[in-house]
Amino acid sequence: MGDDLAEVLYTEQQIQERLAELAGEIWRDYEGKDVLLVGVLKGAVMVMADLMRHLPGSVEMDWMAISSYGSGTKSSGVVRILKDLDTDITDRHVLIVEDIIDSGLTLSWTRSNLESRKPASLEIMTLLRKPDVVKVQIDVRYVGFDIPDEFVVGYGLDYDQQYRNLREIGLLAPHVYS
Ligand code: 5GP
Ligand code: MG
Ligand code: MG
Secondary structure, eight states: OOOGGGEEEEHHHHHHHHHHHHHHHHHHHHTSSEEEEEEOOOOOOHHHHHHHHHSSSOEEEEEEEEEEETTTOOOOOOEEEEOOOOOOOTOEEEEEEEEESSHHHHHHHHHHHHHHTTEEEEEEEEEEOGGGHHHSSSOSEEEEOOOOSOEEBBBTTTTBBBBBTTTTTTEEEEEHHH
16 A cells, blocks of 8 residues: 555654644643534544644544535535534634645635634644645644645545555555556
């Protein structure tokens, strides 16, 4: 499976070190507040699990599953909820935990959907961010790594539902696509 990568962008250790740093920042910023981490399935599973374990105290998590209608590989921003949160987020401090932001359209929709439920605060953390997101007005508080506009897999991110279980993040070799 690792042989299918043309290049490793971030090793397991680099990912963990960055998540530990972000967890430190998050912990300081939310001092004295109960934070609810909200993950979007399925890509954010690994980020959620590891970020959460780098936080030194008590924290809750919940999940949403959404489907984004789009043509081909680009999302359209037209979104449907497949699984909603179990938690009432009214007056809660919510931090959305994302794997990657590309166009930002999906996240932009998710953000306004959650905003309408009147949380006490709403912020976004993403492990990876691509340059295209500048086209959408979206304020991302915590970013792991800014990456070039290339398709990456591993650490939760899939190609045709595969490669999510790679411990590193990388670029797929051309032979995989053919
Ligand atoms: P957006 O709405 O920001 O364009 O799309 C975000 C979603 O597209 C991500 O949650 C992810 O599922 C998928 N995506 C965007 N870029 C990549 C990528 O480089 N690799 C993989 N595996 N998925 C991506
Ligand atoms: Mg995602
Ligand atoms: Mg995917």
